[in-house]
Amino acid sequence: MTDKTIHEAVRDGIRILALRAHSRAELVSKLKKKGFDEETVEAAMSKFESMGLIDDPGFAAGYLESMSRRRPEGRFKARMRLLRKGVPEGLADEVLNNYDATSLCEAAAEKKMRSLSGTPEIVRKKLETFLRNRGFDWSAIRQALSKLDLPDLRNDEDDGDGWRE
Secondary structure (H helix, E strand, O other): OOHHHHHHHHHHHHHHHHOOOOOOOHHHHHHHHHHHHHHHHHHHHHHHHHHOOOOOHHHHHHHHHHHHOOOOOOOHHHHHHHHHHHOOOOHHHHHHHHHHHHHHHHHHHHHHHHHOOOOHHHHHHHHHHHHHOOOOOOOOOOOHHHHHHOOOOOOOOOOOOOOOO
């Protein structure tokens, strides 16, 4: 490992970060893919951290906020997306403490409702499926659909998971 190699890793890392924020794990992975060895990557990461360019808590919160605006999804799916981005489990759980899946579910339902047509029963079924595929839990879905004043299609034999038999 030479200073030149570290300088190249830092240069490449800054180019990567110029495009968008990355988690520490993402940036480490990308630098390794560029052929830098472990020691060089760690030296570059130390420089990034000292310059404030790597901030996993800030990255996780910003990423979650951005995703919530563009494509709202349930807590479980949001958690999995954060983990895939290299956010540590504890941090992902911490960031999700303030995650309002119910409000996001309502917003997603209202937006989707504008593009649906058919009888109220068909619209409700389509919305249920759409929201379930987005990873929202049944209680959030039920609350969102009740605000839209759609008929409740659940029967008395529902097992509590939101799906009819």
